[in-house]
Amino acid sequence: MADFKFDLVSPERRLAALDATEVQIPGADGDMTAMADHAPTITTLRPGILSVTHAKGTDDYFVSGGFAEITGNAVSVLAEKALPKGDVTREYMDGLIADADAAFEAAKQSGQGVDEADMVRNTLVDAMRAVGV
């Protein structure tokens, strides 16, 4: 299987830069898997599990949002918050969900973007289940 360059960066650090064969991305409209020679695509992310398959196995990361840029020979994921799946703790997720709850309440007050805030909250809860903490 052909390899392509995979980058996972967050504003604070670069989490991964390696040759991958397959990347499963939690896109805003649903999961998608990118392989070599994928059509150039830019997609936003929802909170979820990003899973990278490379020669030595599979790595899973939790990403909280951001976007992914896919070209024929490279995939760059720019995540706002990203952690290796094993490092995610219950407290960390609870903190994120508490933030999302606060944003939801704020949205309810202002009456703007209530559905979006609700969706963020729900996808976070789904992501927490997927991480299994």
Next chain:
Amino acid sequence: MPNLKDLKNRIESVKSTRKITKAMQMVAAAKLRRAQDAAEMSRPYTERFNAVMAGLAAAAGGEGAPKLLSGTGSDQVHLLVVMTAERGLCGGFNGNIAKLARSHAAELKAQGKTVKVLTVGKKGRDAIRRDLEDSFVGHVDLSEVKRVGYDNAQDIARDVLNRFDAGEFDVATIFYAKFQNVVTQIPTAQQIIPFSVPEGTEADEGTLYDYEPSEEAILADLLPRGVATAIFSALLENGASEQGARMSAMDNATRNAGEMIDKLTIEFNRSRQAVITNELIEIISGAEAL
């Protein structure tokens, strides 16, 4: 003639000052390395982000573009976000940023525009408040923050975006010092709202992307993040600049203290010699009188 004891005390006091400035310089050097690493780490994200944004912005410009990209249609009210350090003793670092912001504000006022100032960092607030008290709209306190993280940038960005949504201003500019090297930090003004592609960004042109969900949705999602990203990289640049400026300021202070000690020591030795000579003269003339 200065008293010998006074001189000795002064030498001691300058010596302890030198010890302190030397220690501060070394602390700043260690912190500088960390700050530079942090700035280095954030670079891949910022570069990719700006490249994608540049492509998107070029494609989506024109009618119906989000306000964060195309502006509100006027540029009457300007928000200046002045980012400085929480602490002083770093040479001209805080002063230079404040000076740039002040001259910028004066220019805008001369054109009849309204200026609002939001400060990040205590030193900038103190300096700006004196001259632009009536334009001052808010302050972000980072004195409790040990290491600046993306969350801090997001909080500031949220504050700025809320003000923008409430129609409080049309154009936002951030002021910070770009880190060149330990001796040079360049005070910089960068417009963040409406979004402008930072200089030196190469857009990937020629690639036609598919957008999911849609170009507009992605742009609407990314523009607020762009504000946070710009603020975050400015905070990191500022962090490195502050430590660099402090390091060279303390290096100078240490050197000055050394020179002062040398000078005082010479004076001390001369005075002591004078005292000895005086005593000898007294003894000899006493002996001759016998």
